[in-house]
Amino acid sequence: MKKNERQRSRPPHWTDWLLPASSSVAAVALLIACFGWWTSRTATEKARAFAKEKLETIAHVVELAAADESVKAGDITAMLDVLGPREGLVTAERVDHPSEPTISNPDLVSVDVVLPRDLGVVHLVDVIERPWTASDLLLPGAVGLGLVALVLGATFYATTRTSGLRRVGSALRAIHAGEKDHEILRVADRFGPDAVAWNSLLSALQEVVHAPEASQPNRRDENVRAGHLPVGALDAMPFGLVALDQNRRVMFCNGAGAVMLGLNRSEVIGESATTCEAFSEMHGQIDEVFSGVTPRVTMDITRGEETSRDIFRVTLRSLRKDDDAAVLLIIEDVTQTRIADEARNSFVAQATHELRTPLTNIRLVVEEAIESGMAENPALTHSLNIINQEVRRLDRVVADMLSVSEIEAATMSLNIDDTPLARLFADLESDYRAQAREKSITLTFTLPAKLETIRADREKVALLLHNVLGNAVKYTPEGGHVEFIAEQDPEGLTVRVKDDGPGIAADDHERVFQKFYRTDEARISGTKGSGLGLALAREIARLHGGDIELESELGRGCEFIIRIPDPRSEGMNQAA
Template sequence: MSDQSIDTRPSPASRPGRRWLQRGESTIATMSLSLAVILVATLLACGVWMMQTQRQTLSQARESQVTATADLLADACEALLSQGELTAARRMIMDASATHRLERARIVLPNGTVVADADAGRINLESLPEQWSHEDVVNFDQPTTAQSVGLLVVERPMQVGTQGVARLEIIAELNADTWLGTSSWEAQAGVGVIGAGGMLALLLTYRRFRGRLQAVGVIREALLAMGKGERAEAALAVADGLGDEAVAWNELLAERKQLREAAKVRTVQEALTGDLGGGDLAQACDAVSQGLLLVDDHQRIRYTNHAASVFLQVGREQMHGKAVRDVVQIDELTELIEQTANGQVRRKVTREIERDENDNVGVLRISVHPVRGSHGATAMVVLEDVTQQRVAEQSSRQFVAQATHELRTPLTNIRLYMETLIEDGEQVEPQTRAKCLNVINQETFRLERLVGDMLSVAEIEAGSMQIQQDDVRIDTLLNAIEAEYKPSADEKQIAISFKIPPKLPIVQGDRDKLSMALHNLVGNAIKYTPEGGRVNVSVVAEEEKLGVEVTDSGMGIAPEDQLRIFDRFYRAKDKRIAGITGSGLGLALAREVARLHGGDIDVDSQIDQGSTFTLTLPAREDAATATE
C-alpha cells in the first residue's frame, strides 16, 4: 500500500529551509485566522452596538420618565391648588425634583409669578390670588414637550378651580453620558478582556494541536480527490507514518464497501416495524413522561411504553399484540387510531379528552401521527396529561377577568363624574362639584390600591418584597380607614364601629404595607356583609403584641374554604359570592405583609354567622401613643 500512497515527504528544494506551515496545514491555518478576525470584529461590533443601544435606551427611558412625572405632578398639584393646599403642592414639587433629578420644576402664573419651585428662594408669591387671567399669554393653556441641547422641556397647564390657569414647567437633562457613568466603559473593558482571552485561548489551542494537523490536511486532499470522482482505494490512501489518524483513514477506506452495504435504510425500517420490547431504544421510550403506542395497519398494538400503560390503566403485557378496541376503553382514541392506520387520516390529529377518575377530573391530550413504511400504514399515538396546564390556564383567565372588572368599575365612575364636570362647566353647583371631586379622589385611591396589590403579588412571586422599618401608629391608620369606608358602609346600611384604646404601643414596620393589609381586611368585611349587617373593628394590646380584630355578620366561610382563602387568586366556592367582584389577592397579600412583620392573620368563621379576622403584630413594650 505504501508504494502507491500519496507521498507526503517534503521535496528536496524545500528541505534546507524550515517551512512555517506544515504540509496539509494551510487550510486549517487559514480557517483559524478567519475565526480570529471574525471574533475580533464581532467583539468590536458588540461593544459599539451595546454602547449606542444603552445610550439610546436610557435617553428614551429618561424622556418617558420625565413626561410621565410631569403629567402626574400636574394632575396632583392641580387638585391640591384647587383645594387651597399651596404648601402641599410646593412640597410635592420639591420632592419630585429631588427624586427624579430635575434641573427645574416650578409652577408659574400667566404674569410670570412663581407659585412653587424646587428652589424655595425663587418663589415670589406667598398665597394664590382669588382670580387671574391668562388671555394675554398665547398658548399658556397648551401642553408642550420639546428638546433643546440635551435638555427636555415639558410644560403642562393646570386649571386651578375657578381662579384661573397655571402652568407646570419642568426641565430635565437628557444627556445619556450622564446616566451611563462608568458602567458602559466597564462593560467595554470587559468585552475587550474577553476578546483577548478568547484570542489567547485560540492561539494556544492551535499551537497545541499544530503537529497533529498534517494528517488532517492530507486526508482533506484525499477527500477532494474523492469528490472529483476518484474511487480507487490505493489512490486515496495516505502514508501510515503521519499518525493514528492516517492509519484510521486507511482502515476506513478498506472497509468502505462493506460499511456502505451495511448502513442501509433497513436499520430505520427495523426501528419502526421490528420488536421494540427491549434494548436502549425501549429504555429511552420508557424514560419519557408521555405515553407512546405503535399500532400496525391491522389495528394491533406493536409497542407501548410504561407511561402509556399508566395512562390507559392496562398492563403492557396485556396490550402487546392485542387489537386496540380490546384493551383501550376510550372510543374517540380507538376511532382516530383506526382511521389513521387505515390511511383515512394522513395528518397529525390532536384531541383533548376529559376523564373522571376517582372523583378527579383530568385532561388527557392525545396526538395520533401517521407513520408510513414498507410494511403498510401504522399509527404512532402520544398520550400526555395536561390537567395541571388547564388548571393554570383557567386560573390565569379568571384572574384577568376579575382584575379587568375591578379596574373597569373605578375607571367608569371617574369617567362619568369627569364628564359631569366637563359638560356642565362653570354651571356646576359647588355641592355637585365637591361630590364629583370626592368620588374621583376615592376611585383614584381604589385604583391605586388595586394596582399596588398586583405589584405586590409580582414582588411576592419574585421573592423581592421588602418592608421599610419605621414607627407606625395603628390608631392613625385605623382612623383614616374609618373615614374612608364609613360612606360605603352607610350606603349599604351597615353599622360599622371602631373600638380603639386611648393608648396603643408603637409598631415597628412599613406603614404603607400595614395600611394595605388593614384596608383589605376591613374592605372584605364590608363587601361580604349584606345590607343591615354590622362590622366591628377592635384593637387589643398585650405584652409585646398588638392585635386588630375585624368581625362581621356576613355570610361566613365554610371550613374547607378557610384552609385556602389565603392562597393567591383563590375565592371561596360559596355560590352567594358569585356576583361579588374580587381579585382573590387581598387576603394573600395581607397575610404575607403580616408575616414579613413577624406576625400573622387568623380566621374564625361559621356559615351564616359571620367571620372574625385577627391581625397580630409585634409591638414595642416601652412606647405608647395617645389617640388624638
C-alpha cells in the first residue's frame, strides 16, 4: 500500500470533529435562550399594555361620572367599590390627594386620574397576567441540553462508526466532480459493511451501464405523497382546518376542527359536506365560494345551549384550481372574545344611560335660563352659552358610546320622521363656530337656497354630521379651512366636508372607519379622540341606506362624502 493510501485509510481523530460540533451546540443553545427571552418579553409588554388600557377605560368612565354636579365623593367611592371586584382589580379607590407612585412590583400596573370639582384622585391597580415565568424557560433549557447531548453523541458515533460512510461520501463527491473510473471509486472492504455494499453497487452499475434505458418510473405515487398535508403539524394548531374537494367531500380535518364541529375524524373523511349535519349552517356560504361569487366568506356559528354555548368563527376560502382541495374552512373559537364584548357593551350601555339623565337636566335648565332672559349680565350669558355648548358636546360623547353599544348588540333602530335640514345645519354651524374661531379656522357652510325636509332619524343624522364635522375641526391646524357643502336632489342628501388638515394615507382609508382605530401619523398623535366617531357615522349612514366615502392624501387634507337617500324617492321605493 502506498503512503498516501495509508494516510487516506486512517480514520480521522475525534478531535477533528470537536470544534464544529462545539460551535453548533453553542449556536443552538444561544438561539433557544434568545427566543425564550424575546417571547417572554414581548408577551409581557402586550399584557402590560392591555392592563393599562383597561385601567384607563375604567378611569375615563369614572371621570365622566364625576363631571356630573350631583355626584359626590361618596358616590365615586361607591362606584369604585362596585367596579373594582367586577373587573378583578387589585385596588380601586378614591384618595383626596395625588401621591408619588409607590408600586415597584413589575407584575402590577397602576393609573391615577385627578377628578374634576376637587373630588380627589382615582387610584386603580391591576395585575399583569404574565404569559411567561421563569419556570416556563425550563422546557427550552431542557431541549437545549438534549440537543447538546445529541450533537456530542452523534459526533462521537460519526468519528468511530461511520468511517465507511464518510469514504463512500468522498466517492460520491468524486462522481459529482466528473470521475467515472470504478476502480478509483471503490472503497477498501475493511471499512465495514457500508464499503462492501458500495462496492457491490458499483459492480452492479458497471454491468448495466450498457443496458437499454429503462422506462421512466411512474411518478404518480410520488406526486400523491408530495401533496399530503403535514397532519402532525396541523393537529398542533389551535384552530380547526377542514378541506373539501371538488365534489364537496371532506378530504382533511385536523383535531381542533373535529372537536369544534363535533366530528369523528375517522368517519368524516370522504363524507359529503352537503349531507353532513355538522355543515348544515354553512351550506349557503359553501355554495357561494364554490360558485365563485366570492373567494372568501366569514360567518359565526353557535353550538350548545344558551348557558354553555360555544361560538365559532368560520372562514371559507377558495383554493387554487390545481390543488386537490377546492375550499378550506378555518374555524376559530371566539367564545371568550364574544363574552368579553358582551360584558363590555353591557357596562358601557349602563354607564351611558346613567350619565344621560343628569346631562339632559343640566341642558334643559341652562337653555331655560338663556331663553327666559334671566342672565341679563353679558358675562353671565356668555358663561351659560359655554356651559350649554359643553353639555351638548358631552351629551354627544355619551350618545356615541350608547350608539356603539347598540350596534354591537344589533339593537340599533331608526326613528324615521320628517327632518328639517335648515334647522339641523343651523344648529351644527352654531355648535362649531366658536370652536373654529378659537383655532382661527375658517369654517364655511355652503347650502342650497332652499332646503327640503327628508325622511330620516333626525338625532342620528345630527350625530353623524357632528362626528364628521367635529373631526375636521379637531384635526385641522390653526389658521386652516373647513368647508361644509350640502347638496339636495330628489334622490336624497349629499354632504361634503373638506379640510386642509394632515390628510390620511391610502392604506388607512378603510381602517379609519373601524372602531377604536387611530392612525400612527405623528402630526395627529397628540390629538385626543375615542376612535368611535367615524365608525358610528358610517353605521348610521348605512342604516339609512347610504354610505360615507373618503378621499384624501397625506399632506393634502381630507374630503368626506356623505350620502343619505330619501326613502320617498322613486329609486328607494323600487328597491323596497
